[in-house]
Amino acid sequence: MKIVVVGGTGLIGSKLVKNLRELGHDVLAAAPNTGVNTITREGLAEAMDGAQIVVDVANAPVWEDQAVLDFFETSGRNLLAAEAAAGVRHHVALSIVGSERLPENGYFRAKVAQETLIKASGIPYTILRATQFFEFVGGIAQSATVGNEVRLSPALFQPIASDDVAAALADVALAPPLNATIEVAGPDAIPLDEVVRRFLRATQDGRNVVPDVRARYFGAVLDDQSLTPGKDPRLGAIHFDDWLGQNAAR
Numbered sequence: 079m080k081i082v083v084v085g086g087t088g089l090i091g092s093k094l095v096k097n098l099r100e101l102g103h104d105v106l107a108a109a110p111n112t113g114v115n116t117i118t119r120e121g122l123a124e125a126m127d128g129a130q131i132v133v134d135v136a137n138a139p140v141w142e143d144q145a146v147l148d149f150f151e152t153s154g155r156n157l158l159a160a161e162a163a164a165g166v167r168h169h170v171a172l173s174i175v176g177s178e179r180l181p182e183n184g185y186f187r188a189k190v191a192q193e194t195l196i197k198a199s200g201i202p203y204t205i206l207r208a209t210q211f212f213e214f215v216g217g218i219a220q221s222a223t224v225g226n227e228v229r230l231s232p233a234l235f236q237p238i239a240s241d242d243v244a245a246a247l248a249d250v251a252l253a254p255p256l257n258a259t260i261e262v263a264g265p266d267a268i269p270l271d272e273v274v275r276r277f278l279r280a281t282q283d284g285r286n287v288v289p290d291v292r293a294r295y296f297g298a299v300l301d302d303q304s305l306t307p308g309k310d311p312r313l314g315a316i317h318f319d320d321w322l323g324q325n326a327a328r
Contacts, residue, residue, distance in 0.1 A: 079130050081106070081130070082132045083095050084108045084109070087107055090240055090244055097245065098248055116153040126166065127164055133172075134170065141184075146185050147191060154196065171203070182294075182297045182298040202257060204257070208238055209264060211240045213240055215274060228286065228288065229290045231290065233304055237318060238262060238264035239314055239316035241314075242315060261307040261308060262314065264313070266317055277322065
């Protein structure tokens, strides 16, 4: 079975491609550096030819609000049109837990727009929303740093290992389309400031983490529901402290 992974050379995409190939599937890693560009449409029709399943894990190359929105809307329209023409039977997309709850965040608004396009496309789909990846915790710390101080909300945070996200995506892709949105999260809900404090301690970073309920997370004020999943999510197997023990020195 031919499966196309859009964004197949990135953090999640490369893991997903490996997982699916190990299961014996014909997997195309589609990305600009492999000759498939969902913005310009270069190589897109050829990539879709004969594909039964498409998994979109592409990430916007920029973070400015309008540019991110333009990326996901343009990419989404081009990709879905190419899938419709090729007769793709299942569109899977990776999105973010809490996207609709944080409209102040431009990236989250863009992901909601992407989801809206998918739901209106007529192509059978499954949207998998994941919580933030363990691999992004260092970037979260950096975004909240002023001098030697990292000011972060103590709202609950339930990050997940990228390996667990890739495993969930493989399962979703090979299952029948749900025409619905489901969630995956890490096994532990921990205050955001504490997650970053543990990360800095493990990496021997001397910055001081200060809890602040008014601190903004990429533009948004958080509460305990902002970045945590709803009822009955799929839970990853890898705990944050175990991941830290294996990855902090890298």
